Amino acid sequence: MNKNAIVIGAGIVGLATSRALAMRGYKVTVFERNERAVGASIRNFGMIWPIGQATGPMYERAMLSRSIWKTICTEAKIWHDEVGSFHLAYHDDELQVIEEYVAANKQYRDCALLTPAEALAKSPAIKTEGLKGALWSGEEMIIESREAVGQVAQYLADKFGVEFHWNTAISRIEHPKVYSGKTTWEADEIYICSGADFETLYPELFAETKITKCKLQMMRLVSQPDGWRIGPSLCGGLSMIHYPGFQVAPSLPALRKRYEEEYATHLKWGIHVMASQNGNGELTIGDSHEYGLVHDPFDKAFINDLITGYLHTFANFKDWKLLQSWHGILPRMTNGATELIVDIEPGVTIINGLGGNGMTLSLGLCEQTIAARS
Protein backbone atom coordinates (compact mmCIF):
# COMPACT_ATOMS: atom_id res chain seq x y z
CA MET A 1 0.00 0.00 0.00
CA ASN A 2 1.20 3.51 -0.74
CA LYS A 3 2.51 5.54 2.17
CA ASN A 4 0.80 8.73 3.10
CA ALA A 5 2.29 12.04 4.17
CA ILE A 6 1.09 15.26 5.76
CA VAL A 7 2.75 18.56 4.85
CA ILE A 8 2.18 21.66 6.98
CA GLY A 9 2.41 24.94 5.06
CA ALA A 10 1.50 25.72 1.45
CA GLY A 11 4.39 28.10 0.76
CA ILE A 12 7.00 27.08 -1.79
CA VAL A 13 8.80 24.75 0.66
CA GLY A 14 5.59 22.88 1.48
CA LEU A 15 4.69 22.67 -2.21
CA ALA A 16 8.18 21.47 -3.16
CA THR A 17 8.02 18.80 -0.44
CA SER A 18 4.55 17.74 -1.57
CA ARG A 19 5.69 17.47 -5.16
CA ALA A 20 8.70 15.33 -4.31
CA LEU A 21 6.59 13.00 -2.15
CA ALA A 22 3.71 12.76 -4.62
CA MET A 23 6.15 11.94 -7.45
CA ARG A 24 7.21 8.94 -5.39
CA GLY A 25 3.70 7.63 -4.94
CA TYR A 26 2.84 9.14 -1.55
CA LYS A 27 -0.73 10.20 -0.87
CA VAL A 28 -0.10 13.79 0.26
CA THR A 29 -2.33 16.07 2.33
CA VAL A 30 -1.32 19.70 2.87
CA PHE A 31 -2.56 21.88 5.75
CA GLU A 32 -2.36 25.65 5.38
CA ARG A 33 -3.62 27.92 8.12
CA ASN A 34 -4.76 30.67 5.72
CA GLU A 35 -7.28 30.43 2.89
CA ARG A 36 -4.27 30.67 0.56
CA ALA A 37 -0.53 31.11 1.04
CA VAL A 38 0.25 34.74 1.92
CA GLY A 39 3.75 34.37 3.40
CA ALA A 40 7.23 34.96 1.98
CA SER A 41 6.48 32.82 -1.07
CA ILE A 42 4.07 35.35 -2.55
CA ARG A 43 5.94 38.48 -1.43
CA ASN A 44 9.18 38.08 -3.33
CA PHE A 45 10.64 39.16 -6.69
CA GLY A 46 9.82 35.80 -8.22
CA MET A 47 13.44 35.50 -9.21
CA ILE A 48 14.73 31.99 -9.87
CA TRP A 49 18.30 33.10 -9.41
CA PRO A 50 21.16 30.60 -10.02
CA ILE A 51 23.66 33.45 -10.37
CA GLY A 52 23.38 34.13 -6.65
CA GLN A 53 24.59 30.64 -5.76
CA ALA A 54 28.21 29.60 -5.41
CA THR A 55 29.50 27.26 -8.09
CA GLY A 56 29.24 23.67 -6.84
CA PRO A 57 26.38 21.93 -5.02
CA MET A 58 24.28 25.07 -4.42
CA TYR A 59 24.46 26.13 -8.06
CA GLU A 60 23.60 22.56 -9.10
CA ARG A 61 20.61 22.66 -6.72
CA ALA A 62 19.49 25.99 -8.17
CA MET A 63 19.69 24.60 -11.70
CA LEU A 64 17.76 21.49 -10.67
CA SER A 65 15.09 23.77 -9.17
CA ARG A 66 15.05 25.84 -12.31
CA SER A 67 14.42 22.80 -14.47
CA ILE A 68 11.58 21.66 -12.17
CA TRP A 69 10.07 25.17 -12.27
CA LYS A 70 10.30 25.07 -16.05
CA THR A 71 8.50 21.72 -16.21
CA ILE A 72 5.75 22.81 -13.82
CA CYS A 73 5.26 26.19 -15.54
CA THR A 74 5.08 24.54 -18.95
CA GLU A 75 2.71 21.75 -17.90
CA ALA A 76 0.45 24.04 -15.83
CA LYS A 77 0.69 27.01 -18.23
CA ILE A 78 2.05 29.29 -15.51
CA TRP A 79 3.52 32.60 -16.70
CA HIS A 80 7.31 32.63 -16.58
CA ASP A 81 9.99 34.55 -18.39
CA GLU A 82 13.49 33.20 -19.02
CA VAL A 83 14.96 36.68 -19.23
CA GLY A 84 18.39 36.18 -17.66
CA SER A 85 19.99 38.93 -15.59
CA PHE A 86 22.35 41.89 -15.64
CA HIS A 87 24.73 43.14 -12.96
CA LEU A 88 25.86 46.58 -14.08
CA ALA A 89 29.32 48.10 -13.47
CA TYR A 90 29.85 51.87 -13.31
CA HIS A 91 33.21 51.73 -11.53
CA ASP A 92 36.47 49.96 -12.31
CA ASP A 93 36.28 47.87 -9.14
CA GLU A 94 32.80 46.58 -10.10
CA LEU A 95 34.05 45.78 -13.59
CA GLN A 96 36.99 43.90 -12.11
CA VAL A 97 34.69 41.75 -9.98
CA ILE A 98 32.65 40.93 -13.09
CA GLU A 99 35.79 40.07 -15.09
CA GLU A 100 36.95 37.75 -12.33
CA TYR A 101 33.48 36.22 -11.99
CA VAL A 102 33.30 35.47 -15.72
CA ALA A 103 36.86 34.09 -15.83
CA ALA A 104 36.06 31.70 -12.97
CA ASN A 105 32.63 30.65 -14.22
CA LYS A 106 32.47 30.75 -18.00
CA GLN A 107 33.16 27.04 -18.35
CA TYR A 108 30.28 26.20 -15.96
CA ARG A 109 27.65 28.85 -16.59
CA ASP A 110 25.97 30.79 -19.37
CA CYS A 111 27.63 34.11 -18.49
CA ALA A 112 29.64 36.83 -20.22
CA LEU A 113 30.99 40.34 -19.81
CA LEU A 114 29.16 42.64 -22.25
CA THR A 115 30.15 46.10 -23.46
CA PRO A 116 27.70 48.95 -22.77
CA ALA A 117 26.48 48.79 -26.39
CA GLU A 118 25.93 45.02 -26.19
CA ALA A 119 24.09 45.45 -22.89
CA LEU A 120 21.86 48.19 -24.27
CA ALA A 121 20.91 45.91 -27.14
CA LYS A 122 19.50 43.45 -24.58
CA SER A 123 17.87 46.02 -22.27
CA PRO A 124 16.56 49.49 -23.10
CA ALA A 125 16.17 50.07 -19.35
CA ILE A 126 19.82 50.37 -18.38
CA LYS A 127 21.50 53.71 -17.77
CA THR A 128 24.43 53.83 -20.19
CA GLU A 129 26.00 57.06 -18.92
CA GLY A 130 29.19 56.00 -17.11
CA LEU A 131 28.48 52.31 -17.74
CA LYS A 132 31.72 50.32 -18.02
CA GLY A 133 30.30 46.88 -18.67
CA ALA A 134 27.65 44.38 -17.65
CA LEU A 135 27.64 40.84 -16.38
CA TRP A 136 25.13 38.96 -18.50
CA SER A 137 23.79 35.67 -17.22
CA GLY A 138 21.30 33.69 -19.27
CA GLU A 139 20.04 31.36 -16.52
CA GLU A 140 17.71 33.50 -14.41
CA MET A 141 13.97 33.14 -14.75
CA ILE A 142 11.05 35.22 -13.43
CA ILE A 143 7.71 34.00 -12.21
CA GLU A 144 4.86 36.09 -10.79
CA SER A 145 4.97 34.49 -7.37
CA ARG A 146 1.71 35.93 -6.05
CA GLU A 147 -0.10 33.97 -8.76
CA ALA A 148 2.32 31.12 -9.33
CA VAL A 149 2.27 29.75 -5.78
CA GLY A 150 -1.49 29.15 -5.89
CA GLN A 151 -1.17 27.80 -9.42
CA VAL A 152 1.48 25.29 -8.32
CA ALA A 153 -0.86 24.10 -5.53
CA GLN A 154 -3.63 23.60 -8.10
CA TYR A 155 -1.20 21.75 -10.39
CA LEU A 156 -0.25 19.38 -7.57
CA ALA A 157 -3.92 18.76 -6.81
CA ASP A 158 -4.75 18.13 -10.49
CA LYS A 159 -1.71 16.08 -11.45
CA PHE A 160 -1.03 14.04 -8.29
CA GLY A 161 -4.25 14.29 -6.31
CA VAL A 162 -2.56 16.25 -3.50
CA GLU A 163 -5.30 17.26 -1.08
CA PHE A 164 -5.28 20.78 0.38
CA HIS A 165 -6.95 21.76 3.63
CA TRP A 166 -6.98 25.56 3.62
CA ASN A 167 -7.91 27.63 6.70
CA THR A 168 -6.55 24.82 8.87
CA ALA A 169 -3.89 25.75 11.41
CA ILE A 170 -2.05 22.78 12.85
CA SER A 171 -1.70 23.33 16.58
CA ARG A 172 0.04 20.13 17.77
CA ILE A 173 1.84 17.08 16.42
CA GLU A 174 2.19 13.68 18.02
CA HIS A 175 3.27 11.26 15.34
CA PRO A 176 1.32 9.80 13.58
CA LYS A 177 -1.30 12.45 14.46
CA VAL A 178 -1.57 16.13 13.66
CA TYR A 179 -4.11 18.26 15.50
CA SER A 180 -6.03 21.34 14.50
CA GLY A 181 -7.71 22.07 17.78
CA LYS A 182 -9.49 18.82 18.60
CA THR A 183 -9.66 17.50 15.04
CA THR A 184 -6.95 15.01 14.07
CA TRP A 185 -5.49 13.43 10.95
CA GLU A 186 -2.82 10.73 10.66
CA ALA A 187 0.05 9.97 8.31
CA ASP A 188 3.16 7.79 8.09
CA GLU A 189 5.34 10.86 7.57
CA ILE A 190 4.81 14.47 8.62
CA TYR A 191 6.73 17.41 7.15
CA ILE A 192 6.64 20.87 8.75
CA CYS A 193 7.26 23.70 6.28
CA SER A 194 5.95 26.59 8.33
CA GLY A 195 8.33 29.32 7.17
CA ALA A 196 8.73 32.32 9.47
CA ASP A 197 6.32 30.86 12.01
CA PHE A 198 8.93 28.35 13.08
CA GLU A 199 8.46 28.66 16.82
CA THR A 200 4.81 27.63 17.31
CA LEU A 201 4.95 23.86 16.87
CA TYR A 202 8.35 23.08 18.46
CA PRO A 203 9.28 26.12 20.58
CA GLU A 204 12.07 24.41 22.54
CA LEU A 205 13.82 23.27 19.37
CA PHE A 206 13.73 26.74 17.91
CA ALA A 207 14.90 28.38 21.10
CA GLU A 208 18.15 26.47 20.67
CA THR A 209 18.38 26.69 16.84
CA LYS A 210 20.64 29.23 15.13
CA ILE A 211 17.82 30.88 13.23
CA THR A 212 16.36 34.38 13.05
CA LYS A 213 13.81 36.34 11.02
CA CYS A 214 14.60 38.87 8.34
CA LYS A 215 12.25 41.66 7.21
CA LEU A 216 12.55 42.80 3.59
CA GLN A 217 10.85 45.90 2.12
CA MET A 218 9.64 45.72 -1.47
CA MET A 219 7.82 47.91 -3.99
CA ARG A 220 5.98 47.54 -7.25
CA LEU A 221 5.91 50.17 -9.99
CA VAL A 222 3.04 50.52 -12.44
CA SER A 223 2.81 48.67 -15.73
CA GLN A 224 5.22 50.26 -18.18
CA PRO A 225 3.55 52.00 -21.12
CA ASP A 226 3.07 50.52 -24.60
CA GLY A 227 4.18 47.03 -23.62
CA TRP A 228 7.71 48.29 -22.94
CA ARG A 229 9.92 45.50 -21.55
CA ILE A 230 13.13 45.88 -19.55
CA GLY A 231 14.50 42.54 -20.79
CA PRO A 232 16.76 40.88 -18.21
CA SER A 233 16.26 41.47 -14.48
CA LEU A 234 18.55 44.28 -13.40
CA CYS A 235 20.96 44.61 -10.47
CA GLY A 236 23.51 47.19 -9.40
CA GLY A 237 26.89 46.60 -7.82
CA LEU A 238 25.51 46.20 -4.27
CA SER A 239 24.07 42.82 -5.26
CA MET A 240 27.59 41.56 -5.91
CA ILE A 241 28.43 41.78 -2.22
CA HIS A 242 25.06 40.29 -1.25
CA TYR A 243 25.15 36.96 -3.06
CA PRO A 244 27.69 34.19 -2.33
CA GLY A 245 28.04 33.52 -6.06
CA PHE A 246 30.40 36.52 -6.32
CA GLN A 247 32.77 35.39 -3.58
CA VAL A 248 34.76 33.65 -6.27
CA ALA A 249 36.12 37.10 -7.29
CA PRO A 250 39.43 37.89 -5.48
CA SER A 251 38.76 41.64 -5.64
CA LEU A 252 35.34 41.42 -3.94
CA PRO A 253 36.70 42.43 -0.46
CA ALA A 254 38.08 45.66 -1.94
CA LEU A 255 34.71 46.44 -3.53
CA ARG A 256 32.98 45.74 -0.22
CA LYS A 257 35.40 48.10 1.53
CA ARG A 258 34.54 50.95 -0.84
CA TYR A 259 30.83 50.31 -0.39
CA GLU A 260 31.25 50.29 3.39
CA GLU A 261 32.56 53.82 3.09
CA GLU A 262 30.28 55.15 0.35
CA TYR A 263 27.07 53.25 1.10
CA ALA A 264 27.26 52.86 4.87
CA THR A 265 23.53 53.55 5.33
CA HIS A 266 22.53 51.14 2.56
CA LEU A 267 24.66 48.42 4.14
CA LYS A 268 23.31 49.16 7.62
CA TRP A 269 19.80 48.38 6.38
CA GLY A 270 20.94 45.47 4.20
CA ILE A 271 19.96 47.23 1.00
CA HIS A 272 20.91 45.90 -2.41
CA VAL A 273 18.78 46.74 -5.39
CA MET A 274 17.18 44.56 -8.05
CA ALA A 275 14.30 44.93 -10.49
CA SER A 276 12.22 42.32 -12.29
CA GLN A 277 9.24 42.69 -14.61
CA ASN A 278 6.07 40.61 -14.62
CA GLY A 279 3.80 39.66 -17.50
CA ASN A 280 1.65 42.78 -17.05
CA GLY A 281 4.71 44.99 -17.46
CA GLU A 282 4.82 45.98 -13.77
CA LEU A 283 8.21 46.24 -12.07
CA THR A 284 9.04 44.60 -8.76
CA ILE A 285 11.84 46.39 -6.95
CA GLY A 286 13.65 45.94 -3.62
CA ASP A 287 15.03 45.21 -1.12
CA SER A 288 16.33 45.67 2.43
CA HIS A 289 17.24 43.23 5.21
CA GLU A 290 16.53 43.81 8.90
CA TYR A 291 17.27 40.93 11.29
CA GLY A 292 15.61 40.00 14.60
CA LEU A 293 13.05 37.64 16.11
CA VAL A 294 10.43 40.39 16.19
CA HIS A 295 9.85 43.21 13.69
CA ASP A 296 7.71 46.27 13.86
CA PRO A 297 4.89 46.10 11.32
CA PHE A 298 5.56 49.60 9.97
CA ASP A 299 7.59 50.05 6.81
CA LYS A 300 10.25 52.74 6.73
CA ALA A 301 9.80 55.32 3.97
CA PHE A 302 13.48 56.23 4.02
CA ILE A 303 14.40 52.61 3.14
CA ASN A 304 12.14 52.75 0.10
CA ASP A 305 13.78 56.08 -0.82
CA LEU A 306 17.26 54.56 -0.55
CA ILE A 307 16.16 51.65 -2.78
CA THR A 308 14.65 53.87 -5.48
CA GLY A 309 17.54 56.35 -5.23
CA TYR A 310 20.08 53.61 -5.89
CA LEU A 311 17.91 52.16 -8.66
CA HIS A 312 18.02 55.54 -10.42
CA THR A 313 21.83 55.16 -10.68
CA PHE A 314 21.49 52.21 -13.07
CA ALA A 315 17.93 52.04 -14.43
CA ASN A 316 15.91 54.24 -16.79
CA PHE A 317 12.27 53.22 -16.54
CA LYS A 318 9.46 54.82 -18.50
CA ASP A 319 7.13 55.21 -15.51
CA TRP A 320 8.31 55.28 -11.87
CA LYS A 321 4.84 55.58 -10.35
CA LEU A 322 4.53 53.48 -7.21
CA LEU A 323 1.75 50.91 -7.33
CA GLN A 324 2.32 49.00 -4.06
CA SER A 325 4.77 48.63 -1.21
CA TRP A 326 4.96 45.77 1.29
CA HIS A 327 7.33 43.72 3.34
CA GLY A 328 7.97 40.02 3.75
CA ILE A 329 9.54 38.10 6.59
CA LEU A 330 11.72 35.09 6.05
CA PRO A 331 13.52 32.66 8.33
CA ARG A 332 17.26 32.71 8.01
CA MET A 333 19.98 30.61 9.61
CA THR A 334 22.57 32.52 11.62
CA ASN A 335 25.28 29.87 11.47
CA GLY A 336 25.85 30.05 7.72
CA ALA A 337 23.74 26.95 6.97
CA THR A 338 21.75 27.10 3.74
CA GLU A 339 18.70 25.33 5.21
CA LEU A 340 17.39 23.58 8.31
CA ILE A 341 16.34 19.95 8.02
CA VAL A 342 15.62 18.25 11.35
CA ASP A 343 14.01 14.90 12.15
CA ILE A 344 12.46 16.16 15.35
CA GLU A 345 10.88 12.79 16.21
CA PRO A 346 10.53 9.56 14.20
CA GLY A 347 8.32 10.34 11.20
CA VAL A 348 8.36 14.13 11.73
CA THR A 349 10.71 16.34 9.71
CA ILE A 350 11.15 20.12 9.66
CA ILE A 351 12.28 21.78 6.41
CA ASN A 352 12.92 25.49 6.81
CA GLY A 353 15.54 28.23 6.88
CA LEU A 354 16.17 28.80 3.17
CA GLY A 355 16.66 32.53 3.73
CA GLY A 356 16.38 34.70 0.64
CA ASN A 357 16.73 31.76 -1.73
CA GLY A 358 13.57 29.74 -1.28
CA MET A 359 12.13 30.37 -4.73
CA THR A 360 15.49 29.44 -6.26
CA LEU A 361 16.34 26.40 -4.15
CA SER A 362 13.23 24.77 -2.61
CA LEU A 363 12.19 22.59 -5.52
CA GLY A 364 15.73 21.25 -5.88
CA LEU A 365 16.37 20.88 -2.14
CA CYS A 366 13.14 18.97 -1.52
CA GLU A 367 13.67 16.76 -4.57
CA GLN A 368 17.17 15.87 -3.31
CA THR A 369 16.02 15.40 0.29
CA ILE A 370 13.04 13.16 -0.44
CA ALA A 371 14.96 11.20 -3.11
CA ALA A 372 17.72 10.45 -0.59
CA ARG A 373 15.12 9.01 1.84
CA SER A 374 13.21 6.90 -0.67
Ligand SMILES: Cc1cc2nc3c(=O)[nH]c(=O)nc-3n(C[C@H](O)[C@H](O)[C@H](O)COP(=O)(O)OP(=O)(O)OC[C@H]3O[C@@H](n4cnc5c(N)ncnc54)[C@H](O)[C@@H]3O)c2cc1C
Ligand atom coordinates in the same frame (compact mmCIF):
# COMPACT_ATOMS: atom_id res chain seq x y z
C1 LIG B 1 10.57 40.19 0.12
C2 LIG B 1 11.19 38.88 -0.25
C3 LIG B 1 11.83 38.72 -1.47
C4 LIG B 1 12.38 37.49 -1.81
N1 LIG B 1 12.87 37.31 -3.07
C5 LIG B 1 13.24 36.06 -3.46
C6 LIG B 1 13.59 35.80 -4.80
O1 LIG B 1 13.42 36.65 -5.68
N2 LIG B 1 14.11 34.59 -5.12
C7 LIG B 1 14.24 33.59 -4.18
O2 LIG B 1 14.74 32.53 -4.50
N3 LIG B 1 13.78 33.77 -2.92
C8 LIG B 1 13.30 34.98 -2.54
N4 LIG B 1 12.86 35.18 -1.27
C9 LIG B 1 12.88 34.04 -0.33
C10 LIG B 1 11.68 33.14 -0.50
O3 LIG B 1 10.51 33.88 -0.73
C11 LIG B 1 11.54 32.27 0.76
O4 LIG B 1 12.76 31.57 0.98
C12 LIG B 1 10.43 31.24 0.61
O5 LIG B 1 9.25 31.85 0.17
C13 LIG B 1 10.17 30.53 1.93
O6 LIG B 1 9.11 29.62 1.71
P1 LIG B 1 8.38 28.90 2.90
O7 LIG B 1 7.46 27.93 2.30
O8 LIG B 1 9.42 28.41 3.89
O9 LIG B 1 7.63 30.06 3.69
P2 LIG B 1 6.18 30.72 3.48
O10 LIG B 1 5.95 31.14 2.10
O11 LIG B 1 6.07 31.78 4.53
O12 LIG B 1 5.17 29.54 3.77
C14 LIG B 1 4.95 28.99 5.05
C15 LIG B 1 3.47 28.66 5.12
O13 LIG B 1 3.23 27.87 6.28
C16 LIG B 1 1.96 28.25 6.81
N5 LIG B 1 1.93 27.83 8.22
C17 LIG B 1 2.79 28.19 9.20
N6 LIG B 1 2.48 27.57 10.35
C18 LIG B 1 1.39 26.80 10.09
C19 LIG B 1 0.59 25.92 10.89
N7 LIG B 1 0.88 25.71 12.18
N8 LIG B 1 -0.45 25.29 10.32
C20 LIG B 1 -0.75 25.48 9.00
N9 LIG B 1 -0.03 26.32 8.21
C21 LIG B 1 1.03 26.95 8.74
C22 LIG B 1 1.94 29.75 6.63
O14 LIG B 1 0.62 30.26 6.69
C23 LIG B 1 2.61 29.90 5.28
O15 LIG B 1 1.67 29.94 4.20
C24 LIG B 1 12.32 36.41 -0.90
C25 LIG B 1 11.68 36.57 0.33
C26 LIG B 1 11.10 37.78 0.65
C27 LIG B 1 10.38 37.91 1.98
